[in-house]
Amino acid sequence: MARTQGSRAEITGPLIRTHARRLFARQGYAAVSMRQIASAVGVQAGALYAYTPDKQALLFDLLQDHMEHLLASWSDIPGDPLSRLEHFVRFHIDTSLDHADAVFLAYMELRNLTPENFARIAALRGQYESALETILRDGVAAGVMRIDDLKLATMALIAMLTGVTNWYREGGRLDRRRIGDIYWGLARGAVGAD
Amino acid sequence: MARTQGSRAEITGPLIRTHARRLFARQGYAAVSMRQIASAVGVQAGALYAYTPDKQALLFDLLQDHMEHLLASWSDIPGDPLSRLEHFVRFHIDTSLDHADAVFLAYMELRNLTPENFARIAALRGQYESALETILRDGVAAGVMRIDDLKLATMALIAMLTGVTNWYREGGRLDRRRIGDIYWGLARGAVGAD
DNA sequence: GTCTATACCAAGATAGAC
DNA sequence: GTCTATCTTGGTATAGAC
Numbered sequence: 001m002a003r004t005q006g007s008r009a010e011i012t013g014p015l016i017r018t019h020a021r022r023l024f025a026r027q028g029y030a031a032v033s034m035r036q037i038a039s040a041v042g043v044q045a046g047a048l049y050a051y052t053p054d055k056q057a058l059l060f061d062l063l064q065d066h067m068e069h070l071l072a073s074w075s076d077i078p079g080d081p082l083s084r085l086e087h088f089v090r091f092h093i094d095t096s097l098d099h100a101d102a103v104f105l106a107y108m109e110l111r112n113l114t115p116e117n118f119a120r121i122a123a124l125r126g127q128y129e130s131a132l133e134t135i136l137r138d139g140v141a142a143g144v145m146r147i148d149d150l151k152l153a154t155m156a157l158i159a160m161l162t163g164v165t166n167w168y169r170e171g172g173r174l175d176r177r178r179i180g181d182i183y184w185g186l187a188r189g190a191v192g193a194d
Numbered sequence: 195m196a197r198t199q200g201s202r203a204e205i206t207g208p209l210i211r212t213h214a215r216r217l218f219a220r221q222g223y224a225a226v227s228m229r230q231i232a233s234a235v236g237v238q239a240g241a242l243y244a245y246t247p248d249k250q251a252l253l254f255d256l257l258q259d260h261m262e263h264l265l266a267s268w269s270d271i272p273g274d275p276l277s278r279l280e281h282f283v284r285f286h287i288d289t290s291l292d293h294a295d296a297v298f299l300a301y302m303e304l305r306n307l308t309p310e311n312f313a314r315i316a317a318l319r320g321q322y323e324s325a326l327e328t329i330l331r332d333g334v335a336a337g338v339m340r341i342d343d344l345k346l347a348t349m350a351l352i353a354m355l356t357g358v359t360n361w362y363r364e365g366g367r368l369d370r371r372r373i374g375d376i377y378w379g380l381a382r383g384a385v386g387a388d
Numbered sequence: 389g390t391c392t393a394t395a396c397c398a399a400g401a402t403a404g405a406c
Numbered sequence: 407g408t409c410t411a412t413c414t415t416g417g418t419a420t421a422g423a424c
Contacts, residue, residue: 008390028305030222031223034418043389047389152373153380159353160357163349163354166301167349185386192388206407229400
C-alpha cells in the first residue's frame, strides 16, 4: 500500500470491516491492535476513527451485521419436519463455511462486548436457535423424531454443526455437498429419525 | 489480601495457576494482564515472575497440564464398542464440566501459542481424538455402528459434547447424570446405533 | 478522508532492597 | 519470595494540517 494521501471512502469502509473481521477471528479481539487493522487496510491508524467511534463499536457492528444477515438468510421451508431439518443442517453448514470468520467471532468474542451489546447479540442468537428448536418440536409432534430434551438437542446440534469450522480447509478432502451429506446423516441419527 | 511481605511459595504457585486459568477462560488470554492475575492472587505483578518466565509460558503450562491430565484420566474399558462409546461420552462430559475453564482454554487459546507450543498441544489433542476414533472404528467393524466418515464423526461428536460448556450452569435444570443420559442418546443415534 | 504527530496510559518485564 | 520502583514498548484515541 504505497498510497500516501487521498480519499477512498467508498472502499475503505468495507475494507476495514473485512480485515478487522479476519484479524479478530484469527487472533482474538483483544490481541488485535487498531494499528494492525490499519496496516492491513493500508491506512494510518488515525483514519480508522472516521469510520468507527472506537474498537468496541467495530466489534459490535461486525457481530450484529452477521447475526442479522444470518436471520435474514434463513427461511424455513414448507414440508415434513425431516426435510426441514435437512434444510437447516445444510444451511447452517454452508453459512458457517461461507462466513467462517464471522461465525467464529459470533460465538467467541461475545465476552468482549459491553453488557448491553452482549444482550443484543445474545437475543439475536436466541432467535436463530429457536428456528431449529421449532423444527425439532414439530418432528417430535409428528412422531418422526425421538428427542429426550428439546433444548439440549438444539444446543447439541448447533455445536456439532458449527464445529465444522474447526477443521474445514478450502480444497480439502471433502467438498461441501459431501460434508453436508455426512452431517445430515449424523443429525438425522441424533434426533432418532432412522 | 492485606499481606505486604513474606514467603508463601507453597500456595502462591497453585493460586497463580488457578486464577490465571479462570481469568484467561473468562476474558481471553490477550485481554488479561499480569497485574490483573497478581491482584487476584494477592501479590504484586513482579512476584509472578518467580513462577513463570513470561505470560506465554503460563498459558502453555496450563494447556499442557490440562491435556496431560485429560489423557492420563482417560482409559478405555474392555467390552463392546457401544459400551465403550457410552463410557467416552460420560467421561468427556464429566471432564468438560469439572474443568470447564481449562477445556475452554484448550480449544480457544491455541491461537495465542507460539508455533512450537501450538504443535505440542495439537499433538496431545490428536491423541485424545484418536481414542474416540478407535472406538468408532471398532463399532463399525463389529457392525453395531453405521458411520459415513470416521474423521468427521469423531470431530462432530467431540464438538457436540464439548458444547455442553456453552450452556451448563451449576444448579441448573438438569443434573450431570441426566445430562450424560441425554447426550448419550444423541451420540448413540448419531453413530447409527439405534 | 487521510496524513503526521502526539497525548496519555497500561502493558510485560526487570532490578535491587528486604 | 515478595515488594517497590522503573524501564521500555506499544496500546487507544485525538488534534490539526492538507
